[in-house]
Amino acid sequence: MWLDCMKGRAPKTIIIDQNRAIKNAIATVFPETRHRYCLWHIMCKLSVKLGSHAKFNYGLKTGIQFSLYDSQTTTEFEESWGQLLAKYDLQGNHWLQSSYKERSFWVPVFLTSVFWAGMNTMQRSKSMNAFFDGYVHAGTTLKEFVDQFDNALRKKVEVETTTYFKSSNQTILCVSRFNIEKQFQKVCTNAKFKEVQRELMGLMCCNCWLVSTQECILTFDVLDEISFDEQTKRVHYSVYYNEDECEVKCTCRLFEMRGIICRHALRGCQLKNINVLPDVYFLDRWRKDLKMHYTLIRSSYDDLWGRSDTRNYKLMIQRCLKLVAKISSNNDKVHVFLHYVDEFDKTCEGSTCDSTFQSTQANPTVVLDKGKKILSPNVVRGKRRPPNKRKVPPVEKMATKRKKQVILVETCWLLDI
Structure with a gap:
């Protein structure tokens, strides 16, 4: 299944x-x-x-x-x-x-x-109890559970959107002058950047020295003082740095398991005066400058939070699926289509796409292939008397006010206000 x-x-x-x-x-x-x-x-x-x-x-x-x-x-x-x-x-x-x-x-x-994203237990399944706190209980019926499940998911999306908004608009100050920290500050979400800062603060407990050099591979020994339960122990780690590929690995395997570069690798980079890390050390799942594709998929719990980009995404998927069904059997058409896609992708990366968009917005009249124009329909006044304004119940007023507030908040988020 x-x-x-x-x-x-x-x-x-x-x-x-x-x-x-x-x-x-x-x-x-x-x-x-x-x-x-x-x-x-x-x-x-x-x-x-x-x-x-x-x-x-x-x-x-x-x-x-x-x-x-x-x-x-x-x-x-x-x-x-x-x-x-x-x-x-x-x-x-x-x-x-x-x-x-x-x-x-x-x-x-x-x-x-x-890569385990830092997990070694079944904690995510246990957290489902906390996920449903306040929404379901032992006496909840099946119908109520379906409605409350959507409410719980809606709340989760709201919290995630708020967190993403804060990561994009609130900056956490750096704790050091290390340029690599500025890289993480610019790219990573606030929650993940705090984890990186904990590793950076751990540099004070690490002593590093060069052990050997074999061609382009440098080997460092790192002595780390780890504190637990008011006790301290010293642990040796080995860090390997490839000068040709700018790749650093540590025997603690923190990056491989959790996606966060460890303090031992950072100490080796500091010893070699490395101030910029490759993009491979910034995972897409924790970048705040990338749009997550799953947020564009319309679901049953985001009706109030529907956006124009979601509608556009759905429209593009439908059109592309129809086109793919037409040309997939013809290799020449497929190559031509991919060529146009690549050209459009290059155009969007520059300023040409923006200027084309602005010119289109400036002249909204759409011209058909045969020279015909699509004009706005004429407003026709009805023959009868216009209806009187009915008395709106207080409940409906509150619902309308709530809907306007939701739309206003979403508009502010889209405009980065």
Whole structure:
């Protein structure tokens, strides 16, 4: 059903609980999808499966957490895991053995090469409870649920639109003179820019030095002081910088997993006097200068917030679909169409498109191919007496006033007022 609704496109990643039936189904239906187990559920099972161990609260639990969260490579994890089992005599524990066999589905170090948007638990599904707070309850009927579902989605769209408006019109001050921070300030949304600033403030706890140079690859060692529970520990990270491609990678894999460049990579860039990052480090999903395509699709919950760009988008899609159905069987027509599209795209990037648009607006008369003009229809006065103005009920006045306020707010947003 997912593939039917999404036109055959499978999800890139998926997080599930330890359910063998769902795991087998995903492997069959989504063979290219990378899925993982919810780490939170597995960690909750530690006290159930190993709580009876005499040293569970005296080193065993901390050792498991250390192996999971502090291992930067798969080799480090396997070595620390083996030492942990030998130290606490757990080689015969069935649950640990079965969990180790499926380590690629839940151990963080095996999942760092995949983009997870910062998620490692099923928190998004749990947040559905908060999503419906104030809209539905245990006694809600099916009909009421459908109406309230649209109201909840409408509220979510309003909040998202407000947040996007604030990101476009409110500027968060920089905390440093690092030019890369100005890049993120200009491009990223406010929420994501705050995450970048947290990494920038962490530069004060990082010491970096050059270790080796092999052709165009520079290797840095970064010593980071991490604070947790009023304690501090020092962790070594390796940063690799490719001078030819201006590419920087860190063993913490923060960018690969969350889409945010880490403090260790920023320290390496600072050491090499790199003040500008390539566009690859600015993901489209968190850019405030790009229009999200899904906002142009009309839905059942945005009737009050319908815009002209939404109507234009729908009109263009319909016209293009008709044209595609006509010319898709003819290669020559397809090449000609693509040529015109490319030319129009280049024109829109410059000032020609704007001047053409202004000239069209200045002369609104539309001329047909045969020289005929489309004129405005004449206003014909009715023969009967014009109707008297009826008395408007107070409820209708309030509804009309509310509708005008909504239109006024939307107009202000469109004009960036």
